[in-house]
């Protein structure tokens with residue numbers, strides 16, 4: 539079987555060009571190469587400039603929240619992913635990769651065509667699973683929780699999860715979330 543190469547900007551998570559690699563066998567035959575081994579390299583936006591919003595959709599507590607991801611709203615995020623795709627193309631042309639590459643499946647056009655590449659990024663990019671920062675911790679009155687994780691304006695309520703992160707981390711969220719929980723336990727122990 540002939541190995542082929544696929545480059546997809548498939549998630550938006552963290553600072554400039556974090557490259558993730560994976561191997562797979564195609565199941566859905568998207569490119570007409572069923573059963574052919576393929577691999578993919580995907581750039582991520584490690585420090586996105588676009589900002590989404592999480593809002594109440596109504597006063598009823600059971601009403602679902604309104605989630606506005608607002609992905610790729612900032613054109614610099616699109617440019618970062620486009621640069622990542624071009625970087626991947628150059629990496630795939632280096633000797634260790636090139637001998638395994640039969641052809642690039644997607645994007646299947648000249649990567650010097652910036653407009654087409656930006657369209658490709660907008661059409662194909664997808665989100666990763668690292669939501670954070672919807673309930674920002676900070677010193678100012680606009681922040682939802684203070685540095686001891688207490689919700690401003692509400693007595694005896696703290697938030698201890700990924701939502702309090704004041705900036706979007708470029709690494710994975712599980713460990714820092716556990717650290718936030720440990721800090722919350724210390725704060726509560728010190729208070730009671």
Ligand SMILES: Cc1cc2nc3c(=O)[nH]c(=O)nc-3n(C[C@H](O)[C@H](O)[C@H](O)COP(=O)(O)OP(=O)(O)OC[C@H]3O[C@@H](n4cnc5c(N)ncnc54)[C@H](O)[C@@H]3O)c2cc1C
Pocket residue numbers: 667668669698699700701710711712713715
């Ligand atoms: C598919 C996937 C893969 C991931 N992979 C990684 C990884 O490899 N490494 C990494 O570092 N991070 C990873 N993450 C991110 C990480 O898991 C999350 O960022 C982290 O778990 C966030 O912690 P949290 O406490 O903020 O929220 P959560 O872990 O979502 O915890 C929220 C908790 O609240 C509970 N809850 C919700 N509603 C209520 C309610 N009304 N009453 C009581 N309880 C309620 C939920 O049951 C849940 O237990 C991944 C996330 C996903 C979705």
